[in-house]
Amino acid sequence: MEPIVKVTNLSVVYANNLILKNINFEIYPGEIFVIVGGSGCGKSTLLRQIIGLEIPTTGEIYIDGNELTKASEKERNNILRKFGILFQSSGLIASMTLFENIELPLKTYTKLSDERIEQIVRFKLSLVQLSGYESYFPSQLSGGMKKRAGIARALALDPPILCFDEPSSGLDPVTSASLDELIISLNKLLGLTIIVVTHDLASIMRIAHRVVMLDKSEKTIIAEGTPTELANKKENILVYKFFNRLPE
DSSP, rough: OOOOOOEEEEEEETEEEEEEEEEEEETTOOOOOEOOOOOOOOOSHHHHHHHHHSSSSSSEEEETTSSSOOHHHHHHHHHHHTTEEETTTTOOOTOOOOOHHHHHHHHOOOOOHHHHHHHHHHHHHHTOOOOTTTTOOGGOOOOHHHHHHHHHHHOOOOOOOOEEEEETTTEEEEHHHHHHHHHHHHHHOOOEEEEEEEOOHHHHHHHOOOOEETTTTTEEEEEEEEEHHTTOOOOOOHHHHHHOOOOO
């Protein structure tokens, strides 16, 4: 199977400050791939490179076989359409209802009829258990519901890759667990490739098929494997302590 995302020799430097160096990994279709590590290790920075918000200092990023970093503007836009993204804040437009938020990318990027768009919006909301909330504004929703609505909008254009940046941020444990179950459900139901950046150990153990761990001091990947493999990786004390919630 060919990887849907391939990162090769990636390094990121901000103002002469090395953030990430020599990052290499592959993500395969239908995989829930989790990027973990302590605060300040470059997890969100790495995600921004993958989804095209930033261009790495060196290295290549291939999305479904197409190289992103050197693509023309038209090619780049086509590549980036393969991503749906849920940011920490959910990214909903406060002045729009949920229906209008999800409708927006469909009206912007497709020529579908209003009737077809309405069908899609209602279906996407049903996928995240928000049927009946079409006329609600983001301010009327709980934190967990806002995240679900953000996912519905991220799914509007049927991207094959769904990305989450700290999805459990600001959520209580019960709501966070419910969001994990939704991620697992979407992965199974739609066959989505899912990339998650998080440091929430409970979530990592629940959802991840495969994990890479970044380290702030090494500035690169120090471990890769399933959550169980990394939790038993006693030869690397940093990895072992992280996955077993042990003090440094």
